[in-house]
Amino acid sequence: MDTEATPTSSRSERLVGGAGVLALLVASTAGVAMGATKPVGIGWVAFAAMVGGVALARRTGEKRPSTLVWGSGLASGAMIVSVGLFLLPDALNHHLKFGGLGVATGVIVGFGGHAIGHRLSHAELPMDSTVAQLTAHAAAAGAIIGIVYGNMPELGPLLGVAIVSHKGPAGYAAADRLQRNGRSWVPILLPASGVGVVAVVSSAIALPASPPVNGLVFGFATGVFLHVAMDFLPRCELGSEVHDALSVDDDAHEVLDRLRLHAVASTVLGGAVVVLLWLAVTGGP
Numbered sequence: 001m002d003t004e005a006t007p008t009s010s011r012s013e014r015l016v017g018g019a020g021v022l023a024l025l026v027a028s029t030a031g032v033a034m035g036a037t038k039p040v041g042i043g044w045v046a047f048a049a050m051v052g053g054v055a056l057a058r059r060t061g062e063k064r065p066s067t068l069v070w071g072s073g074l075a076s077g078a079m080i081v082s083v084g085l086f087l088l089p090d091a092l093n094h095h096l097k098f099g100g101l102g103v104a105t106g107v108i109v110g111f112g113g114h115a116i117g118h119r120l121s122h123a124e125l126p127m128d129s130t131v132a133q134l135t136a137h138a139a140a141a142g143a144i145i146g147i148v149y150g151n152m153p154e155l156g157p158l159l160g161v162a163i164v165s166h167k168g169p170a171g172y173a174a175a176d177r178l179q180r181n182g183r184s185w186v187p188i189l190l191p192a193s194g195v196g197v198v199a200v201v202s203s204a205i206a207l208p209a210s211p212p213v214n215g216l217v218f219g220f221a222t223g224v225f226l227h228v229a230m231d232f233l234p235r236c237e238l239g240s241e242v243h244d245a246l247s248v249d250d251d252a253h254e255v256l257d258r259l260r261l262h263a264v265a266s267t268v269l270g271g272a273v274v275v276l277l278w279l280a281v282t283g284g285p
Contacts (some may be wrong), residue, residue, distance in 0.1 A: 010184065016131070017189035026195035028168030029199035038149045039203045043142070043196015046167045050192035053171025054185050068176075069186035070261050072234040073266025074273075079229030081271035082162035085278055087222040090152070095215030102216040106223020113140075114231060130174050132190035137170070137228065142198025144221040150203035151214075158166060161223060162274055164195055166232045234263040 024047060032041040056067065091099040113136065145160050171192065175185045206213050234258040 002184075005010065012196075013184045013186045017055060017186040020190035020193035020197075023197045027197040027200040028043040032179035033205070034200070034204065036200055036203040037145075038153070038157055038160060039142075039146050039199035040196060042145055042157060042164060043199050044045045045136070045161055045166035046141070046194045046195035049164060049167040050171035050188065052136040053173075054175040054188055058181065058185065065200040065255075065259060066262060068169060069234045069262045069268045070174060070238065071172055072166070072232050073263050073268035074250075075166035075169050076229050076232040076234070077267035078162045078165045078268025078270075078274045079225065079232065079270075080267075082152070082159055083222060083226050083272040085274065086159045086162075087148075087218070087225060091215060091219040091222045094218055095211040095281075098212040098215035102219020102221075103170075103226070104219075106220040106225070107227050108223075109220070110224045110227025112233075114227070130177055131187040131190060134170060134174055134188065135194050138191040138194030138225055139198045142195040143202045144225055145195065146199040146202030147205060147207070147217065148222060149199075150205060151207050158274070158281060159279055163269075166228065167192070167195070169232065176211075233267065234259075236260045236263055263264075273278075 024043065028040045029039070029041070031043075051073070088103065091102060093099075141163055145163055149155060149160065172186060174188055178185055178188070207217055236256045
């Protein structure tokens with residue numbers, strides 16, 4: 001492995017990562033005391049998934065675009081199907097019109113946050129822009145999990161696990177990007193911990209017994225989640241993250257064409273796994 005692939009972490013970077021883990025431990029203790037065991041468990045699943053993605057990226061200096069495609073495809077397929085099975089019906093059941101309005105608002109706000117987040121890469125920040133964007137995404141996912149499970153505790157953990165299924169490929173892509181820039185992976189521990197921390201806090205929010213308000217809130221969460229799911233669809237185009245991960249310097253069209261088939265297969269498989277698990281756990285409708 002070359003020297004660029006093994007950057008050393010500075011004291012400030014270790015502090016950022018350590019603060020994230022400490023916050024997750026404190027939030028987990030508080031969550032168990034509050035009875036919010038599902039958000040706590042899902043938070044630790046998100047942590048393990050993102051750290052696992054980081055470990056996979058650091059295992060070798062060789063770039064693995066197929067790993068990124070399959071990880072992103074499986075995650076996005078699982079998330080998109082989870083929207084259709086779990087989040088969208090519930091949002092519309094609260095209030096048909098306001099639920100739909102919430103979904104549309106969530107998609108638009110998700111897009112706006114993504115666009116603004118991209119501008120962070122050109123700004124001077126106290127932390128790497130990759131870590132800042134990941135932390136924002138983690139906070140959004142944690143808020144969705146906390147609100148949903150805090151107000152609907154009868155839900156099983158399958159939905160929450162599907163929501164955080166993108167954390168593995170996100171950790172992989174982020175660690176690869178940081179290593180290519182000569183930066184340490186340690187600050188990724190902050191967004192890895194952020195899902196559980198925010199989930200526990202937001203699980204304490206009790207929504208009013210108002211169908212329009214609940215429709216807006218759950219619809220908004222659904223829209224944000226749908227945007228994240230669509231954003232993780234593996235795009236095998238020139239200039240994409242998959243293209244950047246290729247180890248070929250010449251014409252990459254043939255490789256990208258082959259990876260497009262992997263992208264479709266992985267996305268279908270990710271969605272099918274959620275359907276099969278749903279049928280196995282609930283027996284269907």
